[in-house]
Amino acid sequence: MKQSYLTLVLAFFAVGTYAQIDRSTMPESGPAPEIKLKDPQTFQMKNGLEVLVVENHKLPRVSIQLRIDNAPVPEGDKAGVSSLTGSLLGKGSKNISKDDYNEEVDFLGARINFGPQSAYASGLSKYFPRLLELMADAAIHPNFTQEEFEKEKQKMLTRLEAQEKDVKAIAGKVSAALAYTKAHPYGEFATEETVNNVVLEDVEKFYTDYFVPANAYLVVVGDVNFKEVKKLVEEFFAPWAKATPPTLTFSVPSDALYTQINFVNVPNAVQSEITTENLVDLKMKDPDYLPALLANEILGGGGEGRLFLNLREDKGYTYGSYSRLGDDKYAPARFRTVASVRNAVTDSSVVELLKEIGNIRSTPVSQEELENTKAKYIGRFVMALEDPQTIAEYALNIETEDLPEDFYETYLERIKAVSVEDVQKAAQQYIKPGKTRIVVTGKASEVLPNLQNISFNGKTIPIKYFDKQAEPTEKPEDGAENQG
């Protein structure tokens, strides 16, 4: 009774104060919210494993992430061995059968998944000790068997077959292979042949070589207590023997010598996948990292990027067009622009992409674009704080990317300090319109006739043809008619 009386009074009060607002102008922002960054609690085990703990008691749950930060591994004629290793991990352990393991994880209402050099578990925090134990056990004492190996191999072959007509999957595979060559870990991919080359011993060796604690991080986030985590981790991960992965070398990829179209014929395509790409040597610790991110964001970061506004909102060629700028501490990353477009506008879309790539280098961005994009980064930073994983992720980046300790504390200041000139310089450094590879995956008979006539800086862009395995091939026959 009393409660509703009060509410009513408040309601009337509210009615009385409605103001006449001017909706023709955008509301002013309130004072910027204060940002608090916390640090995770950490410790390191003797075997090298580093542990980061973020206590967060909002919900009664926990996540446990094991990440092994090794350099990329070339798999060569056994490409697929890492995937198979990931698939075979987590199938019980030397101490517990696969069926019992799966049954128990499900019974706890939890999840445990493994990658070739990673593991992830999540569940209710009341089950944390057992969950951690199950994860550690499967990670440290895997039970690789011939039977499971054959089964996973068969599944992998079926998955490869399933991708054969998948335009996006083909485009992704071929564009990486062309950028890096298939001799590079980032360019190679599994095929029926390479998967068939893998034997169980290769999986065991991959595991022994790379699933080691030297570069490993364990991140525990959730409704847990640091002291308890420390005690349990030290117990369950003690058997993980100290070891360092072998160091391998691989080729250094280089850019295309001149801008060219690399065409892959997929006759079932109703849209063409277009990727333009060039290599970039960019690491998070580089001084122009933030200006480079902003340049990329302005060009194609999202629904307000130039690519989206041009190719989608203005031309209606595509559902979305974006650009991506990678960073990598081990090897060159890629700068890419992408669009999935209907067959009939494939050539026009390539022209528009090249135009935008050229513009972001040649013309300074406007102050307004830059300010808007900074605001977007600032907002993203603020929003990320809701997720307790963010704290751990930042700490991990500082550690693994060799960043200054105050990288994130000064992040917003450094974003704010980026100038129009900085952005243009970064664009000129990382975007290379004269050495761009334009990978078009689509239906030759509908796309090629026009694609052959595109000119760039007054010259026709040469086209090279590749098959789905990224091998050079002849021009498809059904794409030849209509020429010129």
Place this chain on the structure above:
Amino acid sequence: MDGFSEKRYIIVTLSLYLQRTTQYDIMRKLLLPGMCLILAVTVLKAQEVEYEEYDLDNGLHVILHQDETAPVVTTSVMYHVGGKDRTKGRTGFAHFFEHLLFEGTKNIDRGDWFKIVSAHGGKNNANTSQDRTYYYEVFPSNELELGLWMESERMLHPIIDQVGVDTQNEVVKEEKRLRYDNSPYGQILFTVAENLFEKHPYKDPNIGYMKDLDAATLEDVKAYNEKYYVPNNAVLVVAGDIDIPETKKMIGDYFGPIPKGADIVRDYPTETPITTQIEATTYDPNIQIPASIIAYRTPGFTERDAYVLDMISAYLSDGKSSKLYKKLVDDQKQALQVGAYNIAQEDYGMYLVFTLPVGETALDTLNTEIEEEIAKVRDSLISEKDYQKLQNKFQTRFVNANSSVEGIAGSLATYFMLYGDTELINKEIEIYRSITREEIQEVANKYLKPNQRAVIDYLPGEAPEQ
């Protein structure tokens, strides 16, 4: 950063039933001043989601949720309009509107919507199901007023003109190509819906037939807007780091003057029960491996039976020890992937079991194996242990469901608008807890019998010429 993310090989995901955008339009400015607030409630125990809800005079329902974890606020509006709300020959309108309503308003120029959002550090999007459309922005908390202004502009006077209609028509066609026509297994939900429904609008794709969008006139489009995008057909949720009295005042200022629309009548045909197995074949040129689909028509999502079916899905295919996964993928190695999905919708649901064979396994073999497991659920009680496992799984889901403010905003809107009970955000778990083993068996017998199903062979290639 590769190798960090867990690798999972899910070839097909069925979250596709939501169309998602990114986009805007009209009305006149007219106002009925004044509004009164009806009170509502706040409760809370540990981990419960606290909220407050009330109506404006124009019928707009408002839900507020305060959470000070981070200086962030979500403003969202759900309209009770989805793919099923259309007249004959005008499919796909709700999704088309999702795009159109980003084009601009009387006070927001065409093309500025996304720019304004990101220039203030925010993000936004929208999505459309067969039943409702959801628009939202997430901003740093000092931009709350901006979020309210934008959503109220969209509701009060979007600009709907030929330019916007023409542009978004093309964009939607590209979306359809991207998501369905050029995408392996992209036709699954279309073919299931087509086979399970004869009369109800659920038979047609949410994204619509392109010929219908082409045929739409500007007048059709404007009429649709006036009918459905009105405060009395909407719920506004504001969630995050907010000051409640201030927020209420702003909501009144921005949304109060929006005129109420006419009442909406939804009177969709009822389906006659399926009593004979339906057999169908669909072709997909983008695939190499065929798929088997077994589908059943089930009740709308507010029915208790729909919750039971959720549990049966989890029993059959959630987790490596689930019946179908363990048998088909793990033990017998016949399937690459198997999933039982309860696709919950307002009027009827679609329950489907989807399998991809490994190697030479025939689709018929898979279907027989699947029916064998479903028959067990019909013919006997699931074990005590499996029952407890299900309860534990749903407990975990419940804890995870309310883990982000953005997610809580969406759930509050959904529970109010589609389930008619906002409090389900805290109480839904009790429904699952109260479901018994006997009920699971009963519901399996009610909906999952062989003569009630559609068996669809989903094959690679082009459909043969008739």
